[in-house]
Amino acid sequence: MAEVYVIGVGMTRFGKHPDQDSTQLGVTAIRAAIRDAGLDPRRIQAAYCGHVFQGMVTGQRILAQIGLAGLPLANVENACSSGATAIREAYLAIKAGEYDVVLAVGTEHMTTRFKGALTPDPGDIEAAVGLTMPAVYGMRAVRYLADHGVRWEQFAAIPVKNKKNAALNPFSQFQQPVTREAVLSSRPIADPLRLLDCAPVSDGAAAVILAGGQTARSLAGARGIRLAASALRTGEVPVAPGSMSFEPLTAATALDAYERAGIAPADVGFAEVHDCFTIAEALRVEGLGLFEPGSYPAAVERGRG
């Protein structure tokens, strides 16, 4: 089967963009990705657009703005994984041999759609009972602390690390480092989570262009980055309720990816992980097998996160 490479990437800065909508943000990201790839945009054969809240035919609106209307396109929604799922669809399309150069874009304009905490879909009973996304993770944090004998103050090292990294990233929303004291005294959101434990509401977009091996070598030379594996699973409805301080779903999905890539967790030298809340980062890296369950907060405190 075909090898797949990332040959171009682009993104907008994340933050509040009241003067742009999700279409304009998507256009900016795609144009940057095309420039990065050094690609004639007419070589793009198909596109996938990941978003959650932007309404019907978001991807079509974007393609119309950049002269690529008419391409086969699918909009994909998978909550926080929508963008990653768009990339996966592009990857699978190339692997299947159907296309050679495929675009994936994710775009979201959240500041115009949310006031306060994000909630589940209004049709879910949990939303009617008062659940917010920070509450989900607040409850996981309470259980994690109890199950692993960890002190909440140890988690403060996570936003300190992340904001330090963000200060080096021209595309990040907040580019100022924060202190441990600032984290622990920020506004409470859903106990024990405070403001600096929570992802902000952001507007932004990112795009990648994927290509099959031969095309990638001719276009990007050695710059192309091989996409070694993509794995996707969805949450189950368990017959018996399970632990909320470890994520079997993350572990199973990671195992799929490791097996396909032919590597083990110990081979991973760098990880960029979804960190919607600080507790989520701990649950994800432990589920990924990069740290033992319950060990991450102490590791981050020691500077090993």
Place this chain on the structure above:
Amino acid sequence: VSPPEAQTITETQSTRTRATQADAGSGAVPFRPGVLDLGTAGGPSLAGSRCPGCGAHFFPARHVCSGCLTEDLDLVPLSRTGTIYTFTVVRQSTPDFTAPYLLGYVDLPEGVRVLGLLVGLGEGKATIGMTVTLATQPKGTDADGCEIVGYCFRPAEPLGGDDG
């Protein structure tokens, strides 16, 4: 936009649903159809489903067992008493709810975990493993003037102090 006929049918079904679910005595309706049974003997109960094949329980009720794929599960009232699995104090919410409020997952003996408001507990008094019992609380009135009733959990044993 639905044609007028379709709207009429929807309204009729909606009215019938309310009529069958309304508590005969109080005229109260559950906040959501099929979730809360206000008419069971001994107090309100959550309406769950039980798999006749493997005995697994689910809440909210489901059509197919996720364990053994048996179809047409039985509707059953769930136990009213359970234990807190975890909890949080929500301090920033949506305009539909007034923060702060205490929210928790409660494990029922049937092996079902239910999310609900925890009431009658002062801040800092919820603990993992605490025994709580199902209760109802008003959530306003509907267009017909019926009281809308939601569910919550409160401590099974009265707490010390003045905030129980």
